[in-house]
Amino acid sequence: MTQRVALVTGVSRRIGIGAAVARRLAASEHRLLLSGLPSYDDEQPYGGDPDGIAAIMAELGAGPHHYAPADLTDPDAPGALVQDAVERFGRVDTLVAVHTYSTGNTFGALDAAEIDRHLVVNIRATMLLVEAFAAAHEAGAGRVVLFSSGQRLGPMIGELPYAVSKAAVESLTQQLGTTLMRRGITINCVNPGPTETGWASADTQTAVAELFPGGRWGTPDDAARLVAWLCSPDAGWVTGQVIDSEGGFNRYG
Helix, strand or coil: CCCCEEEEECCCCCCCHHHHHHHHHHHCCCEEEECCCHHHHHCCCCCCCCCHHHHHHHHHCCCCCEECCCCCCCCCHHHHHHHHHHHHHCCCCEEEECCCCCCCECCCCCCHHHHHHHHHHHHHHHHHHHHHHHHHCCCCCEEEEEECCCHHHCCCCCEHHHHHHHHHHHHHHHHHHHHHHCCCEEEEEEECCCECCCCCCHHHHHHHHCCCCCCCCECHHHHHHHHHHHCCHHHCCCCCEEEECCCCCCCCC
């Protein structure tokens, strides 16, 4: 069996980037182990997708794809997901870490527990996922794609723990570029800019759309198309990069 195997985290809602990535990778003939934590989305103001997992799996159609929920605050969860992929499919070639933890936590009213949770999910779990993936990857071209939100391009003072944790993900990408390339693995980080995944109010949607030259937000598939390319043979010479794919978004109006 030579079909490539991808582990994709952060998959729970049909409208999300994780689901869009799954669609693109399935279309490029990856076998998929998908993971997410639907209960996290259920607790957010935008709400979860009760039919999301079943609908996503049905949409992916034929193929031995599998969904494994995981709470990435558990330090054993990243390694267990990688092991699951290898045991089910015999190999793992691609890791796309779309998962995130994000809550409003403003400077001047910082909460220690919230800081810790951001660091655990966004940094620790990501580092452990990449390490476990690299250890399990045996041959051929490996691909790792991480996600940030362009924190180095402008402040996010209302979501300070999130901003700092995602900036660390960008640094992780640059730190591991050389190390992983020696093992035949590329690692890159995508900043998709503001993406319409159902979380923003109508007023926010209108105001932010005006900051795009094209007059629209990014879509999950805008990000997924880039991920699919980074996971393809054509991207074998690109590594250690943070790629801003924001449609010309102008943070300062």
